[in-house]
Amino acid sequence: xxxxxxxxxxxxxxxxxxxxxxxxxxxxxxxxxxxxxxxxxxxxxxxxxxxxxxxxxxxxxxxxxxxxxxxxxxxxxxxxxxxxxxxxxxxxxxxxxxxxxxxxxxxxxxxxxxxxxxxxxxxxxxxxxxxxxxxxxxxxxxxxxxxxxxxxxxxxxxxxxxxxxxxxxxxxxxxxxxxxxxxxxxxxxxxxxxxxxxxxxxxxxxxxxxxxxxxxxxxxxxxxxxxxxxxx
Ligand code: ADE
Numbered sequence: 001x002x003x004x005x006x007x008x009x010x011x012x013x014x015x016x017x018x019x020x021x022x023x024x025x026x027x028x029x030x031x032x033x034x035x036x037x038x039x040x041x042x043x044x045x046x047x048x049x050x051x052x053x054x055x056x057x058x059x060x061x062x063x064x065x066x067x068x069x070x071x072x073x074x075x076x077x078x079x080x081x082x083x084x085x086x087x088x089x090x091x092x093x094x095x096x097x098x099x100x101x102x103x104x105x106x107x108x109x110x111x112x113x114x115x116x117x118x119x120x121x122x123x124x125x126x127x128x129x130x131x132x133x134x135x136x137x138x139x140x141x142x143x144x145x146x147x148x149x150x151x152x153x154x155x156x157x158x159x160x161x162x163x164x165x166x167x168x169x170x171x172x173x174x175x176x177x178x179x180x181x182x183x184x185x186x187x188x189x190x191x192x193x194x195x196x197x198x199x200x201x202x203x204x205x206x207x208x209x210x211x212x213x214x215x216x217x218x219x220x221x222x223x224x225x226x227x228x229x230x231x232x
Contacts, residue, residue, distance in 0.1 A: 003043040004229055005069035005190075007059055008222075009051045009177050012215055013076040016222040017046050029062050036067065042229035045069060049177065052153050053098075056177035060184035071127065071232055072185045072192040075225045077217040078173035079156050079202025079210075081166050082147065086198065087213050089143040090220060091172045092131040093194035095120035096179040099165045100152035110168050113183070120148065121182035124191030127232070131193055134228035139220055147172030149194050151179035157206035165202075174202045197221040 008014035021044060023037040032055075035046045045067045049059035056074075063069045078091065085091065097111045097120045104110055111119045128146055135144040150171025156162055165171050178194040185192035197217035200209035 001043065002070045002232055003045065003067060004232060005060070005063035005067065005072045006044055006046045006225060007049050007056065007072065007074045007177070007181060008076050009049050009056065010076070011048050013218045013222065014046050014048050016219055017075070017226060020226055021046060027066070029066060030058050032059055032062070034062070034067065040226060040230045042232060044229060052176050053151065053180035056180040057184045060181055060188070064188040064190060069190065072181060072190050073127070073225055074178055074181045074192070074194040075221045076175065076177070076196055077199035077214050077221065078149070078175035078196035079200045079206055080173055080198045081150065081162060081202055082145070082172045085143065085145060085172060087200065087209060088217060088220060089145070089198045090135055090139065090224065091149065091196045091198070092128055092135070092144060092146045093123040093149045093178065093182070094128070094146050095122045096149040096151060096182040096194060097169050097171065098152060098179045099150040099169050099171065099174070100154060121179060121186050123182070123193045127191055127193035130228045130231040131195055131224060133231060134224050138223045138227045142220060145172060149178040149196060150174050151176060155206070156202040157204065159203045162202045173198060195221050195224055
């Protein structure tokens with residue numbers, strides 16, 4: 001039986017999903033509140049992880065160990081790194097990389113985690129397809145691309161850093177949890193996908209745009225996730 005772990009870093013990224021779900025059990029673990037129940041007929045555990053890579057990784061491990069989830073979906077917002085992606089548009093992860101993981105002095109590629117041959121963590125093809133189907137259905141006017149998520153413990157709000165990440169990692173958007181969720185899910189052999197709606201352009205306008213657009217963007221992503229759980 002499938003059980004889908006749904007992670008948002010911030011309350012506004014999971015609030016709409018919690019409202020829609022039928023919650024049968026709440027459990028607090030590592031300071032995170034896990035809401036277990038059903039959403040549109042699917043078994044789900046919805047949780048706000050908190051911001052950043054460490055909390056995101058802890059969150060996935062709890063979903064794996066305590067809830068035995070079969071799939072992981074990360075929903076939220078991100079800064080755009082791609083000129084084709086405007087505020088409100090959506091990125092579905094092809095894969096995820098760390099833009100701040102650097103063991104290059106020891107001969108590793110930028111972003112490469114020692115012990116792995118690949119730099120990127122690849123998302124599950126069936127979850128990517130389900131997300132794209134749902135995007136067409138629930139957000140028909142929203143531009144939705146499959147691409148690379150670039151994660152780091154950093155809010156990107158200047159052009160120089162943005163361009164370094166684009167050049168070095170070919171990311172479509174920047175955020176702060178996706179790759180940690182990808183790494184922890186991969187370590188537990190759990191298929192994952194990351195869904196991120198664009199809240200800002202990850203440049204000098206980001207500090208102004210983010211607070212203005214985060215709520216609407218988070219809602220776009222959550223709408224998509226509420227629909228796609230029925231397809232898993
Ligand atoms: N989440 C939303 N916008 C972001 C940005 N510009 N950098 C990192 N995380 C983000």
